[in-house]
Amino acid sequence: MSNKIKDGEFYKAFFTMTLTLAFQNLIVYGVNLADSVMMGAYNETALSGVGICNNIQFFLMMAVTGCCNGMTVIASQYWGMDDKTSIKKISAVCMWISLAFALAITLFCAFAPELTIRLFTDKDAVVTQAVEYLDIIKYSYIIYALTTVLLAILRSVETVRIGFYVSLSSFAVNIFLNYILIYGKLGMPEMGVRGAAVATLVSRAIELAVVIVYVFAADKKLKFRLSELFKTEKQMFADFFRTGSPLMLSSLSWGIAMSVQGAIIGRLVESAIAANSIATTIFQIATVITYASGNVACVLIGKTIGENGTLELIKKRSKNLQLIFLGIGVFSSLLLLLCKGMIIDFYDASPETYDLTNQFIWVLAVTIIGTSYEAPALCGIVSGGGETAFVLKNDFIFMWLIVLPLSALSAFVFKFPVVVTFACLKSDQMLKCIVAYVKVNRYNWIKKVTR
Numbered sequence: 001m002s003n004k005i006k007d008g009e010f011y012k013a014f015f016t017m018t019l020t021l022a023f024q025n026l027i028v029y030g031v032n033l034a035d036s037v038m039m040g041a042y043n044e045t046a047l048s049g050v051g052i053c054n055n056i057q058f059f060l061m062m063a064v065t066g067c068c069n070g071m072t073v074i075a076s077q078y079w080g081m082d083d084k085t086s087i088k089k090i091s092a093v094c095m096w097i098s099l100a101f102a103l104a105i106t107l108f109c110a111f112a113p114e115l116t117i118r119l120f121t122d123k124d125a126v127v128t129q130a131v132e133y134l135d136i137i138k139y140s141y142i143i144y145a146l147t148t149v150l151l152a153i154l155r156s157v158e159t160v161r162i163g164f165y166v167s168l169s170s171f172a173v174n175i176f177l178n179y180i181l182i183y184g185k186l187g188m189p190e191m192g193v194r195g196a197a198v199a200t201l202v203s204r205a206i207e208l209a210v211v212i213v214y215v216f217a218a219d220k221k222l223k224f225r226l227s228e229l230f231k232t233e234k235q236m237f238a239d240f241f242r243t244g245s246p247l248m249l250s251s252l253s254w255g256i257a258m259s260v261q262g263a264i265i266g267r268l269v270e271s272a273i274a275a276n277s278i279a280t281t282i283f284q285i286a287t288v289i290t291y292a293s294g295n296v297a298c299v300l301i302g303k304t305i306g307e308n309g310t311l312e313l314i315k316k317r318s319k320n321l322q323l324i325f326l327g328i329g330v331f332s333s334l335l336l337l338l339c340k341g342m343i344i345d346f347y348d349a350s351p352e353t354y355d356l357t358n359q360f361i362w363v364l365a366v367t368i369i370g371t372s373y374e375a376p377a378l379c380g381i382v383s384g385g386g387e388t389a390f391v392l393k394n395d396f397i398f399m400w401l402i403v404l405p406l407s408a409l410s411a412f413v414f415k416f417p418v419v420v421t422f423a424c425l426k427s428d429q430m431l432k433c434i435v436a437y438v439k440v441n442r443y444n445w446i447k448k449v450t451r
Helices: 002-042 044-080 084-111 113-118 124-137 140-156 161-182 193-218 234-266 270-286 288-306 311-344 351-384 389-413 418-426 428-440
Strands: none
Touching: 002 044, 002 161, 002 193, 002 270, 002 288, 002 311, 044 084, 044 113, 044 124, 044 140, 044 193, 044 234, 044 270, 044 288, 044 351, 084 113, 084 140, 084 234, 113 124, 124 193, 140 161, 140 193, 140 288, 161 193, 234 270, 234 389, 234 418, 270 288, 270 311, 270 351, 270 418, 288 311, 288 351, 311 351, 311 428, 351 389, 351 418, 351 428, 389 418, 389 428
């Protein structure tokens, strides 16, 4: 009877946290969609410039998220043991490393902005718009890192609602500022891409302020003091690099690979850059439940191990989660197809961009089913269980040895249609499903990573 009660609590926590995180991510991507739609209505070249800069933001996001995922694997097991002191110490490690990444990227963008942009495109008009946007948006990178780490710390102890409220406030501020600064409304000057950058910077600052107030004044689980946020010890760095660094390196590798993908797309026809920007934004919205489910699975599987859950219980939960992931994939695919026409119509896109975006989305509607299974299975269940090195090896093999070489051949050697190259770039999402199924159901990923 007690196991049934515990299982009921487990799935209730899973769905509650997943839906809360999904709504939070939906609002975050809604900000990106608003930026994209407003810039698209303003100028398609400006849209492409912002899209190029989003590659840099994505790389930072992957670096910081990877660091947070590594921290979450360890912290969630400590949460199962009710060891709050160790959670704070491993969180401080994550904070130091994430800020180092953010500072390095900010400095690179500050001292070599045009060089940075030309890594992604050789279109001079797009470069000009992107440099204008980057000149302001680079100041948001450190703010973003701080906010993301603080929210990840809270998520590792099953506190997720604050993230939703933070994102909601940011969304409202960003939409309003975009409207008045991009187009020059309510007496403000027309700033174009610079207006979009200012709007995002201000909304990021508000996010951080709200999170800081919550962490130090309202949170009752960890009760952080400011001195504890950066206070750790050498053994925690050792623990992080042993268990958490593979996830951090995996995300970094993924971030670099996505930048290379962006560079491949950026060297095709200009309409491909805008189409990729639109399709990617729509795809992000359709996958909010997918990535939320992976984050939650990591926390709850780690907590189950930290609580010394039986092998039978862990097996049962992981099998049920896999079925849930597949259901999410089918739902997300249908959602993507139902919404694609309505969202594309928001953009003032050329006929070539419109047709290419539509083709891209049909590719994503297929691959999203694979993404919804393999990503939470590997990054949620397997990583949450303590087997973090496997994710790094798997991502490296598929991305660097299969996807990128195949895509480069398609684009520059065989000169296949753009949509074929795009499909090659997304092909790993289906191939990884086979590996994910075999790995998860062998159960050799169950490991204790705490002291």
